Amino acid sequence: xxxxxxxxxxxxxxxxxxxxGVPLSDLxxxxxxxxxxxxxxxxxxxxxxxxxxxxxxxxxxxxTRYMGxxxxxxxxxxxxxxxxxxxxxxxxRAGSIAxxxxxxxxxxxxxxxxxxxxxxxxxxxxxxxxxxxxxxNEIYEISKFEYDTKVWSHHHNPRxxxxxxxxxxxxxMGITGPHLTLGAACAAGNAGFIQAVQMLRLKEVDLAIAGxxxxxxxxxxxxxSFAAQGALATHEDPTKACRPFDRNRNGIVVxxxxxxxxxxxxxxxxxxxxxxxxxxxxYAMNSDAKDFVLPDSNRQAECIYLAMKRxxxxxxxxxxxxxxxxxTEQGDIEEAAALRRVxxxxxxxxxxxxxxxxxxxxxxxxxxxxxxxxxxxxxxxxHATINLDDLDPRCALPNLVINQPREIGPVNCILNxxxxxxxxxxxxxxxxxxx
Amino acid sequence: MxxxxxxxxxxxxxxxxxxxxxxxxxxxxxxxxxxMELDSMDFLDIVMELRKMYRIQIPEEDYSNLNTMGGTxxxxxxxxxxxxxxx
Numbered sequence: 001x002x003x004x005x006x007x008x009x010x011x012x013x014x015x016x017x018x019x020x021g022v023p024l025s026d027l028x029x030x031x032x033x034x035x036x037x038x039x040x041x042x043x044x045x046x047x048x049x050x051x052x053x054x055x056x057x058x059x060x061x062x063x064t065r066y067m068g069x070x071x072x073x074x075x076x077x078x079x080x081x082x083x084x085x086x087x088x089x090x091x092x093r094a095g096s097i098a099x100x101x102x103x104x105x106x107x108x109x110x111x112x113x114x115x116x117x118x119x120x121x122x123x124x125x126x127x128x129x130x131x132x133x134x135x136x137n138e139i140y141e142i143s144k145f146e147y148d149t150k151v152w153s154h155h156h157n158p159r160x161x162x163x164x165x166x167x168x169x170x171x172x173m174g175i176t177g178p179h180l181t182l183g184a185a186c187a188a189g190n191a192g193f194i195q196a197v198q199m200l201r202l203k204e205v206d207l208a209i210a211g212x213x214x215x216x217x218x219x220x221x222x223x224x225s226f227a228a229q230g231a232l233a234t235h236e237d238p239t240k241a242c243r244p245f246d247r248n249r250n251g252i253v254v255x256x257x258x259x260x261x262x263x264x265x266x267x268x269x270x271x272x273x274x275x276x277x278x279x280x281x282x283y284a285m286n287s288d289a290k291d292f293v294l295p296d297s298n299r300q301a302e303c304i305y306l307a308m309k310r311x312x313x314x315x316x317x318x319x320x321x322x323x324x325x326x327x328t329e330q331g332d333i334e335e336a337a338a339l340r341r342v343x344x345x346x347x348x349x350x351x352x353x354x355x356x357x358x359x360x361x362x363x364x365x366x367x368x369x370x371x372x373x374x375x376x377x378x379x380x381x382x383h384a385t386i387n388l389d390d391l392d393p394r395c396a397l398p399n400l401v402i403n404q405p406r407e408i409g410p411v412n413c414i415l416n417x418x419x420x421x422x423x424x425x426x427x428x429x430x431x432x433x434x435x
Numbered sequence: 436m437x438x439x440x441x442x443x444x445x446x447x448x449x450x451x452x453x454x455x456x457x458x459x460x461x462x463x464x465x466x467x468x469x470x471m472e473l474d475s476m477d478f479l480d481i482v483m484e485l486r487k488m489y490r491i492q493i494p495e496e497d498y499s500n501l502n503t504m505g506g507t508x509x510x511x512x513x514x515x516x517x518x519x520x521x522x
Contacts, residue, residue, distance in 0.1 A: 085454035090476070151487050154479045 026266050030197045031433060032374075033274040034109025034262035036101035037211075039368050040073030040255050040358045044104070048368075049375045051357070052383040053405050057239035058358045059253050065140065065220045067227070071238045072217040073255025073359035082172060092134060092159050093215035093256070095168030097364075098125055101260035102169045102209050109262040110274060111207070122205035123166040123179040124195040125260070126188025126212035128362035128420065130181065131160035132219040165213050177205050185420025186324070187285065188212045189259060189366025190428045194283045196263045206268060211260035214362035218256070222362075226252050229293070231328050242360075243387040244325035244353045245332050245395040252326050253359030259367030277374050278414075278430040282311025288423025294330055297337035300425050304342050304415065307427035315346040317413050318429070320382050322369045323353045324417040325395075326360050335417065336395040343398065350399040350408055353385035366418030370428060376411040377432040436515045441508045444488070445481070452480040463504040485511075489518055 035045045040058020042048030051058075062072035079088055079096055082103040088096055102123070106113050138156050145151045158164070166179040178199075184191035189212030196210035216222045226232040233251040235241035243249040261277075269276055284306035288296040308314065321339060325332045343349045354369040355361075361368050376382060384401045391402070413431045420426075436444070442463075449458055449471070456471045467473050481501065485491045491514055493501070500510040 086452075086472070089452070089454065145487065150492070151483065153483065154476060 028201050029266035030200050030263055030280045031266050031269050031274075032261045032277040032280065032430070033264050033269050034105040034107070034111070035259075035277060035371055035374070036104025036106070036108060036261075037257070037259040037368060037371055038075045038077040038097060038100055039257045039259075039361070039372075040075055043075070043077045045371060045375070048372060052354065052372050053381065055357070055384065055386050055403070057386070058255070059238045059241055061238055062217065064217070064223055065136070067220050067223055070223050071233060071235065071241045071253050071359075073253060073257065073361060074217060075256050087172070090155065091168050092164055093218050094127065094130060094165040094213050097213045097215065097256065097258035098165040098169050098260065099172045101211065101213070101258040102173060105209060105260045105262045106173070111262065111272065116207060118174055119176045120206040121175045121177040122196065122199050122208045122210075123169045123175060123177070124182060124192045124199065124208060124210040125166040125169070125180075126182045126184050126190070126192035126363050126366065127165060128183075128185050128188055128214060128216060129222070130162055130164060130183070132221050133215055134159040136219055136221060169209065175209075184426065185422060185424050186326075186360065186362055186365055187418045187420040187424045187426035188363040189368065189370070190283070190416060190418040190426035191285065192367065193261070193263070193280065193370070193428050194285060194426065197280050197283060200263060200265055206264070208263040209260060210263055211258065211367035212363040212365070213258040213260075214256050214364040216256060216362045217254050222254055226254070233327060240387050242327050242356050244323070244327045244356050244385060245336065245392055245397075245400065246327070246388050247390040247392045249327040249329070249332070249392075251328060253355075255359035255361040257358065257361035257364040257368055259364050259371045261367075261371070276433040278377065279433050280428065281413075281431050282307040282313070282429035283427060284310060285424070285426045288425070290423055293421050295334040295419055296423060297334040297341070299423065300335060300338035300417070300419060301341045303425040303427050304338065304417070307415070307429050311429045313413065313429070315343050316348060318343070318346065318349045318415045319408065319411045320373055320376055320414045321349060321351045322373050322414065322416040323351055323385075324365070324369075324419045325353050326355055332392065333394045335419070336397055339397055347398065348408075350382045350401050350406065351385075351397050352382055352401045354383070356386045356388070366416060366426060366428070369418070370414070370416040370430070373414050373416070374430070376414065380407055380409050380411055382406050382408055382411075436518055436520055438508050438512055440520050441511050441515055442504060445504060445507055448481055448484045451484070452477050461504060463508075466502045467504070468502075489515060491515075
């Protein structure tokens with residue numbers, strides 16, 4: 001009997017339609033039908049994709065409280081497209097990002113939104129952390145009043161409850177179905193998609209609005225903590241600061257952003273003639289159970305194998321692996337080891353990294369990195385890993401796409417890694433929709 | 436501060452907490468909530484801003500005095516009459 005960490009034989013006839021060896025009914029097939037995003041280098045999928053192909057970075061110099069100049073991936077989306085100024089004042093940056101992306105996704109989906117039964121819509125948004133921004137702001141504010149807690153804002157609690165970003169989406173869009181914000185460290189973007197797939201398969205909802213968001217650049221604490229850990233990137237040229245797999249990397253570039261999709265059961269999407277970006281054919285999450293911050297290639301590989309087993313595919317069925325690598329030494333080495341173990345004998349699998357362009361978008365990372373690769377189904381191009389000028393031999397990988405995008409022909413399957421602190425691992429596998 | 440100066444302070448606060456509203460024709464005799472979108476959290480913002488700006492503690496039982504611009508100015512005048520503008 002195979003362990004879940006061992007490869008399964010290719011089942012190409014039923015590619016992507018098996019779960020534990022049992023054929024999926026069409027009602028269990030979940031498809032992505034709309035995309036909304038804001039990344040440091042793009043506020044729509046076409047703009048973002050184009051900038052990934054031409055190696056346009058979104059990392060800039062940035063001032064943060066107490067620490068002064070740092071580097072960050074900063075978004076510049078139209079905050080007032082779907083919210084009033086008062087909404088922005090009342091809510092959070094994470095909420096605002098989520099509202100923008102959710103509305104963009106619904107608009108992109110072409111669904112007849114005014115006539116959608118809002119009680120059957122679920123909102124599932126992954127976050128790395130939440131509340132730090134508002135708490136830091138309030139402490140800074142009361143420091144100007146000799147720490148008199150009587151000037152602590154009554155807005156603090158609704159801004160810092162853990163469901164904030166998903167809740168703000170429901171308030172903005174009049175959604176009365178369930179909403180959850182999923183705390184999953186930097187695996188959160190994938191976790192949002194996974195929750196959506198599960199809830200759709202359980203028939204808990206008919207439409208899911210899901211993905212991940214990050215407001216992390218607005219808390220000095222995340223920069224200070226990475227700096228204290230020796231894991232905050234510095235570089236005289238911000239666009240070259242994020243250097244996964246490169247011998248001269250020196251840490252993480254923190255970014256904000258959001259990536260949210262509409263997901264539906266296949267028959268619903270087909271019935272309304274929806275544009276289908278991709279089908280989610282596999283996913284997995286597991287835990288290292290080992291260390292607060294250090295990753296574990298063994299558990300990462302197990303997570304990848306489990307996702308592939310659920311999808312009913314083998315490593316050679318995967319055309320693109322979107323790596324998680326954050327440009328920390330140990331993180332890069334561990335993921336490279338996991339990828340070599342799984343894809344070392346898979347000559348048609350290509351590997352890239354999106355953080356090298358935009359930094360680490362934390363809760364949004366998994367979502368943005370998956371979405372940046374989705375257009376490969378149409379153009380057959382893999383965007384690169386940039387800033388890779390001196391490959392760390394410990395990170396050498398077959399078919400790592402370095403500095404220049406690469407045309408690889410038909411792309412049918414993409415696997416997205418997203419890992420986080422406390423040893424949380426997540427993998428999502430999508431395939432080109434083929435009917 | 437004079438009544439007119441207090442009125443301007445309140446207008447400035449309303450401008451910050453309700454930035455989408457046009458306050459040009461605000462009627463001092465009518466309740467704020469009849470003239471603009473103002474919920475209980477916004478109302479607490481008015482109280483909080485006054486607390487921060489002038490260290491005034493407004494007890495909850497007095498909140499009903501702040502329903503209109505006229506009532507607010509009347510309530511604040513004796514409490515702010517010795518406070519210079521911009522304090």
